[in-house]
Amino acid sequence: MNSFRSSWDRRRFLLAAGLASTVGVLRPSNLYAAYLADRHGESYRALGVRPLINAGGTYTTLTGSVISPEVRDAMAEASRYFVPLIDLQLAVGERIAKIAGVEAAMVTCGATSSIALATAACVTQGDPEKIQRIPDTTGMKNEVIMVKSHRMGFDHAARSIGTKIIEVETPEELEKAINEKTAMLLFVHIFESRGKINRNHFIAAGKRHNVPVFNDAAAELPPATNLSAIVGEGFDLVGFSGGKGLRGPQASGILLGRKDLIDAAHKNNNPFSDTIGRAMKVGKEEIMGLLKAVEIYHQRDHDADQKQWRGFMERIAKMVGDVPSIQSEVYIPGPGGHPVPYLRVKWDQRKVGLTYSECSEALQEGEPRVDLNTSDNGLELASYNLFPGEERIVGMRLREVLLAAAKKA
Ligand SMILES: *Cc1c(COP(=O)(O)O)cnc(C)c1O
Numbered sequence: 001m002n003s004f005r006s007s008w009d010r011r012r013f014l015l016a017a018g019l020a021s022t023v024g025v026l027r028p029s030n031l032y033a034a035y036l037a038d039r040h041g042e043s044y045r046a047l048g049v050r051p052l053i054n055a056g057g058t059y060t061t062l063t064g065s066v067i068s069p070e071v072r073d074a075m076a077e078a079s080r081y082f083v084p085l086i087d088l089q090l091a092v093g094e095r096i097a098k099i100a101g102v103e104a105a106m107v108t109c110g111a112t113s114s115i116a117l118a119t120a121a122c123v124t125q126g127d128p129e130k131i132q133r134i135p136d137t138t139g140m141k142n143e144v145i146m147v148k149s150h151r152m153g154f155d156h157a158a159r160s161i162g163t164k165i166i167e168v169e170t171p172e173e174l175e176k177a178i179n180e181k182t183a184m185l186l187f188v189h190i191f192e193s194r195g196k197i198n199r200n201h202f203i204a205a206g207k208r209h210n211v212p213v214f215n216d217a218a219a220e221l222p223p224a225t226n227l228s229a230i231v232g233e234g235f236d237l238v239g240f241s242g243g244k245g246l247r248g249p250q251a252s253g254i255l256l257g258r259k260d261l262i263d264a265a266h267k268n269n270n271p272f273s274d275t276i277g278r279a280m281k282v283g284k285e286e287i288m289g290l291l292k293a294v295e296i297y298h299q300r301d302h303d304a305d306q307k308q309w310r311g312f313m314e315r316i317a318k319m320v321g322d323v324p325s326i327q328s329e330v331y332i333p334g335p336g337g338h339p340v341p342y343l344r345v346k347w348d349q350r351k352v353g354l355t356y357s358e359c360s361e362a363l364q365e366g367e368p369r370v371d372l373n374t375s376d377n378g379l380e381l382a383s384y385n386l387f388p389g390e391e392r393i394v395g396m397r398l399r400e401v402l403l404a405a406a407k408k409a
Pocket of ligand 1: 060109112
């Protein structure tokens, strides 16, 4: 109880320190003042919802990513005309497949929807009677095999088709688990290093038994090469988020891979009304926005992005560099992380009298609100959702909070 109180008091103190600085048009930095004076995010503020600077990452809870101006224009243009939706879906799918260099593709309303539609494709194989009947999968192939350590909330999308998840832990268990009820093998790219079964085991087992293998690669862009490389490795189907690294619309995703399975996924999808996918509608604006995002991403100078992002992290590191007892390092997360620059900031929490989560809370409660990650190893700031200039605001806010604590200690 005592420790709660003291941490609460410290939080109030930090909050007050943060608020004091928002009054500070008088503060040394013109940039900070200019940023605060800018009426950004007014429509959100009018609802009492404060926009934020995102040094956390492409989390759906923080609205993923921000679409690029070209995507915004493409969506606005699309919004002005009627078209037959199915024609648009097919044409855009074909275009995306061509860009990615794969057999077929389709736009979904997110990577989670890609999981659901991939599963529906594998369970029904395009049979109209089965399409109507799922999630009642009586008499159908209705088992999906996953590595136990790949289980995640998003596999609900596979279960929503009426399947049962069969968990395996070794290549031998995988081999034994496959039977005539197996509809699909579901691999989660980001969790590969967690288990004893790697992608090659999965792909080979699928080929041996003629069972489609799906890879949930939701957040695996960048690197841009993954758009085609993951299908190229031998996965039958791959799903990506449209609203993460691609910077397409939030409610968009891609499913790509084998033509026969994409065709079956289509038949399970909007605009057909008696289907599982009808509840996952993607509008013409999202479809055209996603196409634009893929086109831009394909041509983008990704090295320049990496360089800019590293610069953001180095600048923040420099800004907090002279705060007593603060250490920082720019790093690229290892397997299972995004291959983009991050910044770790750490200190002796007891000595400074400020925990990582207290610091994070103070940053969230200040103005502008700054979101970042915390772990046992310190604060972890992601570079790739920052707009140029925001890194200075983050550096300044962080410096203020850390200095206030250091002074108090
Ligand atoms: C983000 C993510 C999802 C969900 O993606 P949406 O496009 O938001 O549906 C699914 N799986 C993994 C591994 C993810 O990282």
